[in-house]
Amino acid sequence: MKKRQQAFCHTRSFWMFVIPSLALFGVFFLLPLGLSIWFSFTNYDGWKTMEFIGLKNYRDILTNGDFYKTVWRTIVYTVCNLPFKIAIPLLLAALVTSKSLRGTTLVRTLVYIPVLFSALVAGITINWMFGQEYGLINYLLQKIGVDPLQWSLNPVLATVVISVASNWISAGYYMLLYVGGINNISKELYEAASVDGAKKTQAFFRITLPLLMPTTFIVLLLSTVNLLKEYALVQGISLGGPGSSTTYIVQYIFDQGFNQYRYGYASAAGVIISILFIVIAMVQFRATKGGGEV
Amino acid sequence: MKKMFQKAAAGGMAVVMAMSLAACGGSSGKDGGEAAQQGGASADGPITGQTLQVMISEEPGEGDALGNALKQWSQETGNEIKQIIISHDDMRSKFPSMAKNKDMPDLVATTFLHQLYPEEFVDMSGVVDLSKFNQSALKIVGKSYSSEAITGIPDQFTTTCMFYNKDAFAAAGIEAPTVDKPWTWDQLYDNAKVIQEKGNVKYGFAADVSRARYDILMYANGGSLVEQDGDSFKVTVNSPANIATLTRFVQANNEVMPKAIWAGGTTDNPVEYFKNGDAGILLSGSWNYNTFASDISKFEFGVMPTPKGSAGQSAIIGGEALAIPANGKNVELAKQFVQWLFEPEHYAEFLQIRKEPSVMNDITYTPDTDKAKEEFAIMQNETNYVTDTFMVDENSSWRNYKDNEYRDSLKRAVSGEITPEDALNGFADALSQSSGWAKGY
Known part of the structure; x- marks a missing residue:
């Protein structure tokens, strides 16, 4: 009897702690997800029109x-950036965990600071730096006698700027994951390798x-998802231009939904893209x- | 002890959640109560002792004519003012939610909400005597997109116009056009080239990134987005004349304009280019005049008439209107303010602060200097160049179906991503599909 009462109390406590999170998850994730799926079968314009139109949005x-x-x-942008998203934080983590270097705490802090910035603010700052006419980088280039680069006109350069910004803003976070991973590796393994005559690069x-x-798997997964849904940074830097050369899928969905009032169409695009992301x-x-498995 | 802690924690959490829910849900009820309790409302005399909620789009700056008028009215009538600032872009997305939740301000200063959602606003014909106003301004700035109802009274009336850098013109040996002898658009492009080469400016010509600015070229060359087709319209945005206009504009971007701006790869503002002395000619609007007069000291600037196209000159007028949400809490109070503002003595004072073309017949803005008087006369004259084709386009309310896609198509053409023909054909298809109007080409 006492055991049953204890079990009941435990279960009740469990649910009392879980229910608030579950409620929030339901209201802010499951409900919008359900609504989005429903909207995808309608011509909802965000306000008054909402008729069931079957699969028309998907066909369109x-x-x-x-x-x-x-x-x-979006896929090309993601694939091209993934190696950098892994290599740069890994290299930084290897450097800041090295015993033979000084000032690693300062470097860690400096590398992590951009993570604290809002992506939009970072984007606007980068936009200012890489501005074609009044940007800092072109000003410096001109100072050393180099012709200003057409950051805002050349699709490749515009993509490079976004990629640099994306890596800059995320490197600190992934570096911390790697630092945690490196610190968890037993020191004995390195000592044994050293005794066997292994060089530092070999040990690495x-x-x-x-x-x-x-850790790399986690970084890979998070980077992929974040690159596929890159939005605020692009809005701050290029607004998807020149033309539509840096318009990625989330911009496209946002534009269809919130600028062109095609909530139904945008929802259908969101559903398709969600499925694609899940598959990836x-x-x-x-x-x-x-x-x-190693 | 452990159980007590669990119970206390759970109870605390429940209280916090209940309080937060109450705080969220209770606000409207409280406001409603306050509104009902606020005294002084009378069907016979002026309303006093209430609060007028006004939604504006930007933080009031220097020369805040509307703010000044609201303050003066508030002192005269004993009512309070509460300003809500929501940017133009955010208004578009937030207004439908406000309407849905019946959480409307009493008065809105807007460039489009009253036209896009006329059913949410009071018909102004019952508020003021519309015959006292400039009819073009009422039609373009105040009228609903979907009916003949005037749902807003313009408190700001602007026209597109062209500014030029007098020093750059002098250095390039070019004489500015006059109202009697305007340039053609081809002359403008040719002269812009000379100014760029000899006028000590980076670019001969710059234009705001706005389809309304680009459309001036289209209307001047006899083009339009749609044409009347019986009771309906047909889409003509991809007419050969329009394709030729866009092709020439793309060429101008490659030769004499800061291409990155119209290609959509930067958020740079061409107005800043002009103010910094980097652009010789600027296609923008009368709303910049006062800022230029106070900010530009590096060179002398002037206003010149818009060039002629194959069909003549063209201008687009616009502005901001005061509109009264029909479901606002204090509709009568908002009406009272609008009536007060458009009394001749109050509007004349308002206009002297606003420093722009007048929307009321018989009342005009009088600038202080001769230079400003001359230039205001040129800008006022621009309002005569509003074309019939522009009026037909406005009457069609094509923006109800597609809007940003048009500017995006233009940007893609300028960036070189697609040809001008593909850009306009693509937009014509999209507009035709959304509106159900047949394509003319």
Whole structure:
């Protein structure tokens, strides 16, 4: 009887702690998700018009060339940036955990600071730095006798600026993940390797890197998702231009929904993209075995 | 002890959640109560002792004519003013939610809400005598997109116009056009090239990134977005004349304009280029005049008439209107303020602070200097160049169907991503599909 009462109390406590989170999750995630799926079958304009139109939005999206171009652009942007999202934080983490370097705490702090910035604020700052006419970088280039670069006109340069900004703002966070991973590797392994005559680079590639695979998997997954849904940074830097050359999928969905009042269409695009993202994440899980196997 | 702590924690959490829910849900009820309790409302005399909630789009700056008028009215009538600032862009997304939640301000100063959502606003024909106003201004700035109802009274009346850098013109040996002898658009592009080469400016010509500025070129060359087709309209934005105009504009961007601006890769403001002395000619609007007069000291600037196209000159007028939400808490109070503002003596005072073309017949702004008087005369004259094609486009309310896509199409053409023909054909398809109007080309 006492045991049953104890079990009941535990269960009740469990639910009392879980229910607030569950309620928030339901209100801010499940409900919008359900609404979004429902809107995707309507011509909802955000206000008064909302008629059921079946699969029309999906048909329109899947026959829209701009949608495919935007998805392809997003995937290319993601794939091109992923190596940097992993390599730069890993290198920084290896450096700041090195015993032979001084001032690593300061470097850690400096690298982490951009993580605290709002992506939009960071984007606007980068926009100011890379402004074509009055930007700092072009000013400095001109000072040393180099012609100003067309950051705002050349699609490749505009993408490079966004990529640099994206890596700059996220490197600190991923570096911390790697620092945690490196600190968890047993020192004895390095000592044993040292006794066996292994050089530091060999130890890094043969010990550090393989044992960081679970961390790398997390960084890979988070980076992929964040790159696929890059939005605020792009809004701050290029507004998707020149033309539509830096318009990625979230900009496209946002523009359709909030600028063109095609909430139904935007919701359908959101559903399709969510499925695509889930597939990509599943492939990553499969390919890396969840980072669990070295 | 442990149980007590669990119970206390759970109880505390429940209280906090209940309080936060109460705080969220209770606000409207409280406001309503306050509104009902506020005294002084009378069907016979002026309303006193209430609070007028006014929604504006930007932080009031120097020369805040509306703010000054509100303050004066508040002192005269004993009512309070509460200003809510929501940017133009945010108004667009937030207003529908405000309407849904019946959480409307009493008065809105807006450039489009009253036209886009006329059913949410009071018909102004019952508030003021509309015959006292400039009819073009009422039609363009005050009228609903979907009906003949005047849902806003313009408190700001502006026209597109062209500014030029007198020093750059002098250095390039170019004489500015006059109202009697305006340039053609081809002359403007040619002269801009000379100014860019010899006038000590980076760019010969710059234009605001606004489809309304670009459309001046289109109307001047006889083009339009739509044409009347019986009771309906047909889409003509991709006419050969329009494709030629856009092609020439793209060329001008490559030769004499800061291309990055119209290509959409930067948020740089061409007005700043002009103010910094980097652009010789600027296509913008009368709303910049006072800022230029106070801010530009590096060179002398002037106002010149808009060039002629194959069909003549063109201008687009616009502005901001005062509109009264029909579901506001103090509709009568808002009406009282609007009536007060447009009494001749109050409007004349308002206009002297606003320093812009007048929206009321028989009342005009009188600038202090001869230079300003001459230049205001040029700007006032620009309002005569509003074309019939522009009026037809406005009457069609095409922006109800597609809006930003038009500017985006223009940007993609300027950036070189697509051809001018593809840009306009694509937009014509999209507009035709959304509106149900047939395509003319």
